[in-house]
Amino acid sequence: MGLGILFFLSSGLFLGWSLGANDAANVFGTAVGSRMVRFRTAATVCSVFVILGAVLGGAGAANTLDRLGSVNTLAGAFTVALAAALATFAMTRLGMPISTSQAIVGAIIGWNLYAGMVTGTRTLSTIVASWILCPLLAAVVAVALYIVMRQILRRGHLHLLRQDALVRWGLLLVGAFASYSLGANNIANVMGVFLPDNPFRDVTVLGVTFSGTQQLFLLGGTAIAIGVMTYSERTVRMIGSGLMRLSPEAALVIVGAQALVLFLFASERLEFWLASHGLPTFPLVPVSSTQVVIGAIVGLGLMRGGRGIQLRPLGSVGLGWVATPVVAGLVAFFLLFFVDNVFDQQVARVVHYRIDDTVLARYELEGRPAARVAAWSGREGANALRLQNELEREAALTRDEAQRLLELAELAPIVVDLGRAGLDLDRDYLGVVETRALATLAGQRYEHRWQFADALAAASPLWRLRKETPLNRSWNASVRDKLAYVERVFREQPAP
Amino acid sequence: MPIFRTTREIERQIDEFLDALSKGALVFRDAVAAYLAGNGTDFAQKLRILEELETRADRLSRDVESSLYSQSLIPEHRGDVLALLEHSDDIIDRAKNCLQRFDVERPVIPQQWHDHYRRLAEAVFRCVEAVVMASRRFFREAESVSDFLYQVHHYEGEADQIGLELRRQIFADPDLELGHRQHLRYFADGIDRVADMAEDVADRLAIYSLKRRL
Known part of the structure; x- marks a missing residue:
């Protein structure tokens, strides 16, 4: 991997750093603010679990962003991530509750407009619906958790000190879960745009395959963790004590609600489980942890009769919904113009x-x-x-x-030239049957991507996509990943 | 579980503190009865036990304070718990001072008012006992604190009534010198004051328990 690629990834890492600096506050702000958990402990737990979430569970939401718009050059991805990071930074300076999810979505749409690409409207409407659904769901989950917790505390007759110890450990455990969910859900914001040009290859260590995507997400997760460790203290303390005074028990409820909601919108396994039991599933999209926290706090406030709810933060959330993607989109559009014309970099193929x-x-x-x-x-x-x-x-x-x-x-000429010099086909990754099916197409040329996919599907059932249901999501994701890989390998290179 | 090791120790100290307070109230009542019965040895022994209980309560209160601060425990309720222990410690301190004054000043209490003093000490004992129960509930079951606060107010009221009646009778007795009357009033007030302090703690508990509810 060259230095050039690292340079292009740097904007994503900057975005990850700023996400860590801001969003750790949502996970542990209430715990630190209620003086139940020390900042250093909170930051360490948050960093470790954000990375774990990103690496182990980050794929679900990333696939959705990819469908919104596939930024097809590294310079484009660099500019999109930089635009999102700058918009995030600017909104933070203005004191608005920011959402990196909304910033990156706005920036991708900005790229689509600049590159003359279409925006996946169905995916966009799913994402926007989830932004509205998320705070509402967080409010409902927070109220439900609050009622359950109150009943447990009332019936448990725990000593005040024992309750304190339990809440303290609960905050750490639930905070770890929330950090995992944050990593799994939000890594797509940080590194999602680099997926089509991911420079990492799969590696197998001690029989465990570490995919290129996971390595990319590890890098992004580490950037988030560095943001948490180096720059989140001020925001953590501000969220914890400034937004609303919360008891440790209420803090636990809010962190728990946040963890659950982020997990619902991030976990492919949970989606599969819900679908296999005939239950409704949630779209796997990156959502805003800030808005989830505010939704949970407002939910608790309403449950207590609505006293003490400040309308100003609510107004900021509403404004943020509109302003963040618009600002990010505009910044992306102008930055792309600048990078394209001043630095002469190809921002879109x-x-x-x-x-x-x-x-x-x-x-x-x-x-x-x-x-x-x-x-x-x-x-x-x-x-x-x-x-x-x-x-x-x-x-x-x-x-x-x-x-x-x-x-x-879409024209994407593909020539299945198995004898090409220097061809480095990862047969272990593709699988024996899939590679054999690919070999039957040797020498063929396809104008469109779907023709190549159809030919592969005819050659082997292992190349066939199944009906789009949550139960088939992981199968289809795996087939699509392999398809994208062989398309990259056999894409006909334009004449120099 | 190891995560409860520290808290278990502090829980034990708080329980021990409340035990000392409860036992102190009992010893106080018995000591007044022993004094009235003219049993000097028994009174001296009870006074010594109360002094020991007061010292132990002081030490436990300081230990709990130190642990809560050094380990940053119960940040929301730390101030309330420490104030509760401090003011509860004042009750046993006041009871000890009262008995020491009995020991030093040896008031001569005419037979006809022995029963009043005994009933006054009994009401004080019950009042302190109720406040100890309320304190125990505060730590485990904040919702039911008010049940015991009602008892505290009841016995404090009873102590006030007995004390008032006693003072009225003392000052209505033409055979007593003014100095003697004032001396007897002073001891009635001293005993009654212990119940007043218990009521102060109960008032604080009412607020603390409200804060403890989610």
Whole structure:
């Protein structure tokens, strides 16, 4: 891995550092503020578990960000992460409860606009819905936990000192869980945009495979941990004592509610478990820990009759919902322009689209209105946004229909050249059956990504995507990862 | 469990402190009875026991204070617990001072008021006993503290009534010198004051227990 790549990753690390400096306050602020846990202890526990969460559970929310917009060059990813970090920094200076999740989403949309890419509207609406759902859910969970805890304390007749010891340990344990959830949920904000250009390869140590994604997330998690250790003390103390005076028991409830809500929106395993028991699942998206904490505090406040709730922080949350993504999007757009034109760095790889007969046939096969776009056969373009608008306007397609057509029309020539000099195919990662299926396509050329995927799926069931349900999510994620890998390996390189 | 090792020790010290307070009230009552019965040896022994209990309560209170601060325990309620122990310690201190005055000044108490003094000491004992029970509940079951606070106020009121009646009778007796009357009033007040201090602790407990509820 060259120094150049490290330089590009630095903006993500900066974003991770600022996330650590700010969001650790949400996890341990109330515990430190209520003088139950020392700052140094809190920072150490938070750092360790943030890294664990990022490495072991970070994949779920990262996949969702990838679907929002796939930043396709390292310089682009650098600029997007830098824009999010700068927006986060600016909002913090203005004293607004910031959300790195909203900043990164805004910055990715800024990149989409600059690069002429379409924004996955379905994914975007899922993410925005989760921003509204999250504080509400946190409030409900906090009230439920509060009621349960009050009953336990009333019936348990614990000595004040024993209760104090239990709450103290509870704060540490639940804080560790919340830190894990924060790492798992928010690592996507920090490193998600670098996933398409991840410089790390899978390594196996003592029979345990450490994926490239996990190594990237380890780096991001470490940046978050350094932010926690070096710069979070001031915000931790401010959240703990400034926002609202809380008893240690209420602090425990709030940290617990935060941990649960972040975990619900981060854990692939939990999603699988819920789905396999016929229960509703939550979208795996990066959510704002700040807003979760504020939701939990307001929930407790309302339960006590609404006295003592300050409306100002609530107003700031509402403003933050709108302002953070907008500011991050604008900063990203201007930074991309600057990096592109002043430093002459490629911030986005141009993607070409061609609507041909094979694309239309496949479109029809999916039950989509191919007849309405029959006249478009042979149309080409390099600006997805413009094509999408024209399809919506002229062919009367819905946004979802237009986006799907463009996905199919994307040109990504792939040549399965197994004899290419220097070809370094990771057969262990792909698996024996999958590699054998790939070998049957030797010498073939595909114009579109989906053609290559279809050919692989026909060659072996292990390359087949299953129906999109939470139960199949991990299978599909694994197949997509492998597909992305072989596409990268066999992508036809443009002539110099 | 190892996580409770420290707290268990402090819990034990607090329990021991409250035991000392409870036992002190009992010894105080018996010492007044022994004095009235003219049993000097028994009185002296009771006074010595009360002095020892007061010293032990002092030491326990200091130990608990030191542990709570040095280990940053119960930050929310530390001030309340320390104030509770300090003011409870004042009760036993006051009872000891009262008995020492009996020992030094040897008041001559006419037979007709022995029963009043005995009943006064009994009401004080019950009042302190109730405040000890309320304190124990404060640590384990804050919601039920008020049940015992009611008893504290009841016995303090009873002690006030007995004391008032005693003073009225003392000052209505034409056979007593003014100095003798004042001396007897002084001891009635001294005993009654112990109940007043218990009531002060009860008033504080009422606020502390409210704060303890989530």
